[in-house]
Amino acid sequence: MPTKPTPSDNENSVKHKIRAPMHWAARGALWALGILMAGALSILMVVALALAVAFPNLPDISDLSDYRPKLPLRIFSAEGDLLAEFGEERRNLTPIAEIPKVMTNAVLAIEDARFYQHGGVDYLGVLRAGLANVGKAKSQGASTITMQVARNVYLSSEKTFTRKIYEILLTFKLEHMLSKDQILEIYMNQIFLGNRAYGFAAASEAYFGKPLKDITVAEAAMLAGLPKAPSAYNPISNPQRARIRQRYIIDRMLENGFITDKEAEAARNQELKVKSGSGNHQVHAEYVAEMVRQLMFAQYGDETYTRGLDVRTTLRTTDQNTAYKALRKGIMDFERRQVYRGPEKFVTIPANPQEAEDAVDDVLDDHPDNGDVMSAVVLEADTKHIKAMRQGGVTLEITGDGLKPAQSGLSDKAPPHIKLRRGAVIRVAKTPKDTWEITQLPEVEGAFIAIDPRDGSIKALVGGFDFAKNKFNHVTQAWRQPGSSFKPFIYSAALEKGFTPSTVINDAPLFFDAGVTGGQPWEPKNYDGTFEGPMTLRRGLAKSKNMISIQILRAIGTQYAQEWITHFGFEAEKHPPYLTMALGAGSVTPMQMVVGYSVFANGGYRVNPWLVSKVSEQRGKVLVETKTPVLEDMERAIEPRNAFMMTSLLQEVTRSGTAARAQATLKRPDIYGKTGTTNDSMDAWFAGYNPTLTAVTWIGYDTPRKLGDRETGGGLSLPVWITFMETALKNVPVMEPAAPEGVVHVGGEWYYDEYAKSSGVSGVGLEAKPEPSTLPLPPAEEKKKILDLFRN
Numbered sequence: 001m002p003t004k005p006t007p008s009d010n011e012n013s014v015k016h017k018i019r020a021p022m023h024w025a026a027r028g029a030l031w032a033l034g035i036l037m038a039g040a041l042s043i044l045m046v047v048a049l050a051l052a053v054a055f056p057n058l059p060d061i062s063d064l065s066d067y068r069p070k071l072p073l074r075i076f077s078a079e080g081d082l083l084a085e086f087g088e089e090r091r092n093l094t095p096i097a098e099i100p101k102v103m104t105n106a107v108l109a110i111e112d113a114r115f116y117q118h119g120g121v122d123y124l125g126v127l128r129a130g131l132a133n134v135g136k137a138k139s140q141g142a143s144t145i146t147m148q149v150a151r152n153v154y155l156s157s158e159k160t161f162t163r164k165i166y167e168i169l170l171t172f173k174l175e176h177m178l179s180k181d182q183i184l185e186i187y188m189n190q191i192f193l194g195n196r197a198y199g200f201a202a203a204s205e206a207y208f209g210k211p212l213k214d215i216t217v218a219e220a221a222m223l224a225g226l227p228k229a230p231s232a233y234n235p236i237s238n239p240q241r242a243r244i245r246q247r248y249i250i251d252r253m254l255e256n257g258f259i260t261d262k263e264a265e266a267a268r269n270q271e272l273k274v275k276s277g278s279g280n281h282q283v284h285a286e287y288v289a290e291m292v293r294q295l296m297f298a299q300y301g302d303e304t305y306t307r308g309l310d311v312r313t314t315l316r317t318t319d320q321n322t323a324y325k326a327l328r329k330g331i332m333d334f335e336r337r338q339v340y341r342g343p344e345k346f347v348t349i350p351a352n353p354q355e356a357e358d359a360v361d362d363v364l365d366d367h368p369d370n371g372d373v374m375s376a377v378v379l380e381a382d383t384k385h386i387k388a389m390r391q392g393g394v395t396l397e398i399t400g401d402g403l404k405p406a407q408s409g410l411s412d413k414a415p416p417h418i419k420l421r422r423g424a425v426i427r428v429a430k431t432p433k434d435t436w437e438i439t440q441l442p443e444v445e446g447a448f449i450a451i452d453p454r455d456g457s458i459k460a461l462v463g464g465f466d467f468a469k470n471k472f473n474h475v476t477q478a479w480r481q482p483g484s485s486f487k488p489f490i491y492s493a494a495l496e497k498g499f500t501p502s503t504v505i506n507d508a509p510l511f512f513d514a515g516v517t518g519g520q521p522w523e524p525k526n527y528d529g530t531f532e533g534p535m536t537l538r539r540g541l542a543k544s545k546n547m548i549s550i551q552i553l554r555a556i557g558t559q560y561a562q563e564w565i566t567h568f569g570f571e572a573e574k575h576p577p578y579l580t581m582a583l584g585a586g587s588v589t590p591m592q593m594v595v596g597y598s599v600f601a602n603g604g605y606r607v608n609p610w611l612v613s614k615v616s617e618q619r620g621k622v623l624v625e626t627k628t629p630v631l632e633d634m635e636r637a638i639e640p641r642n643a644f645m646m647t648s649l650l651q652e653v654t655r656s657g658t659a660a661r662a663q664a665t666l667k668r669p670d671i672y673g674k675t676g677t678t679n680d681s682m683d684a685w686f687a688g689y690n691p692t693l694t695a696v697t698w699i700g701y702d703t704p705r706k707l708g709d710r711e712t713g714g715g716l717s718l719p720v721w722i723t724f725m726e727t728a729l730k731n732v733p734v735m736e737p738a739a740p741e742g743v744v745h746v747g748g749e750w751y752y753d754e755y756a757k758s759s760g761v762s763g764v765g766l767e768a769k770p771e772p773s774t775l776p777l778p779p780a781e782e783k784k785k786i787l788d789l790f791r792n
Contacts, residue, residue: 344425499556
């Protein structure tokens with residue numbers, strides 16, 4: 001019979017029933033743990049395999065220990081002001097020790113506050129970014145500075161799992177091979193910050209126009225906001241968004257203890273002066289920059305734009321700016337005297353204000369501002385006022401004297417092509433009274449060059465009205481007739497043939513047949529059409545009398561004069577040996593003229609103009625350094641006494657002659673030079689010097705045509721020269737040259753020793769009547785074709 005269960009058996013049964021589920025739970029847990037461990041081990045094996053495969057394929061980063069990014073060609077003035085950059089990337093390589101702490105602190109605060117504590121990877125951040133990537137969500141931005149360096153230098157920015165693995169592996173490699181400071185230095189120089197600026201030093205110049213060492217907390221915070229999205233937080237194009245991010249970064253700097261409460265408050269309140277796109281702070285040396293670029297490319301080839309060459313020029317910033325403004329003012333003053341040529345284009349402007357603003361913006365994209373000559377579109381126009389709109393919806397009113405340059409376009413009878421009406425694209429400019437006037441882009445061109453005659457270094461060079469409008473460099477490339485500005489070189493030759501400043505020459509009519517001139521028959525005239533009879537050589541040059549110059553050249557011989565001018569650097573073949581050479585019928589460049597006049601300025605030496613004083617790499621290695629030439633080592637062109645005598649004669653030109661305005665304005669006697677105006681005023685020159693500076697101005701049309709009956713070198717080019725010299729000689733003491741050996745002062749005049757006792761040429765052309773011509777006088781219609789070549 002069955003036995004009855006005891007209490008003990010019942011307890012065991014209950015315990016068994018309880019233990020069974022627990023046993024299976026434990027076994028399940030163990031199984032789950034085993035599976036997890038197996039899975040983890042499998043993942044580790046897969047990762048290990050991936051590492052084994054990927055690690056050897058990682059890029060070699062050993063070159064980062066000697067970081068050499070693509071660096072642009074940078075060109076500087078003698079004082080170190082940036083003139084231009086050439087290259088796809090604006091970058092100024094700056095060692096970490098030279099980056100101000102405020103800049104690195106701003107970057108660390110927003111990008112990677114624990115940069116100096118972690119090993120390169122923020123593991124929690126990486127996990128979050130990985131989950132976001134799996135879920136196709138937007139990344140949360142977990143990358144550290146080291147990871148950003150890995151990506152920016154070696155990898156793409158695409159968001160894939162494979163790229164992230166490579167980024168992490170490369171980050172470990174970077175942290176192992178480089179110090180934290182090296183990694184941060186690469187980041188601070190490599191990161192793209194918009195406006196073609198790479199690195200914070202370049203960005204500081206691009207956005208604030210100042211070196212990085214002078215950056216403030218507010219400015220540093222603004223720049224530190226750029227890496228996340230350079231276009232979105234650009235302080236030029238998106239100032240409001242940039243300001244919001246700047247304030248957030250200031251708060252982050254405060255939270256991380258990088259700045260104090262007081263500094264944070266000051267930074268929030270600082271009004272930033274962000275550079276606009278107008279280039280107001282720019283040194284206008286575009287023609288010089290292009291000359292240097294060509295020189296560097298000839299030497300270094302394609303490396304010119306990536307090697308990081310820094311080129312120091314001899315240009316003086318103040319002189320260059322003054323020359324640029326003076327030439328533009330001279331050309332625009334001339335333009336105000338010209339007939340209004342009409343609007344540049346006509347467009348349809350919608351009636352809707354917003355649509356109208358968009359239409360104006362679109363059309364002015366194709367008609368950009370040309371420096372201070374700005375573009376606008378007419379909204380309203382009548383005989384008493386013009387209302388116009390510039391880009392950005394800025395409207396302006398033109399009234400009164402501001403309408404005078406375009407009065408013909410406001411007339412009811414104006415032809416359609418010049419009629420000012422709604423939709424006309426015009427040019428405007430600010431007046432000295434801060435009002436607006438209508439103007440037009442000039443068709444005339446100009447050139448200005450200034451060098452130090454003591455060593456040939458170029459101090460200012462402007463090759464045209466505007467480089468963006470016309471890249472042809474008129475200083476070096478324009479071959480033009482010099483007119484009367486060439487006469488001093490003929491007079492210099494005459495001094496060697498026995499002429500003296502007191503030689504008397506007859507200012508009387510002359511006529512030459514074709515055999516004498518090498519072309520058509522020639523009946524030259526003086527500028528004013530009058531003849532004054534006998535006068536001294538000194539007075540003849542001061543008044544720029546054509547008859548005097550011709551008489552001198554005929555007396556000394558054209559062949560001799562042609563050889564003599566080569567002493568000054570002129571090319572003989574450009575100056576055929578005919579009597580027209582006396583009036584500047586040959587061809588010269590403004591650069592040749594400045595060299596020629598420098599011979600007089602420095603006592604007789606021919607200098608070679610030079611522009612580049614030093615070429616170095618951005619890391620500081622000097623590649624080329626030019627030693628300043630010494631006059632004694634240069635080629636002597638003429639004797640000191642000849643240079644001294646010519647300086648005395650040219651002083652008379654600026655004292656009482658055609659350039660008397662020079663000494664009257666500058667109020668100093670050590671100013672010497674000569675005006676020049678060619679036939680029909682096609683070329684207007686002034687060439688002159690002080691013992692420390694030689695400068696030449698030229699104004700004319702690219703395709704030679706008449707400037708105007710009343711336009712002369714004295715009226716067009718001399719004012720440009722004077723404006724420049726007023727600034728350039730401001731603190732230069734008066735220096736008149738001392739008389740050299742071989743000259744004496746007798747009766748108030750200078751002479752060569754051997755001609756002091758009236759043994760030189762006493763007079764020329766003093767016959768009672770002009771010499772008869774070998775040809776009969778031409779008929780009236782032929783006289784119109786005669787070369788009435790040059791006047792002062």
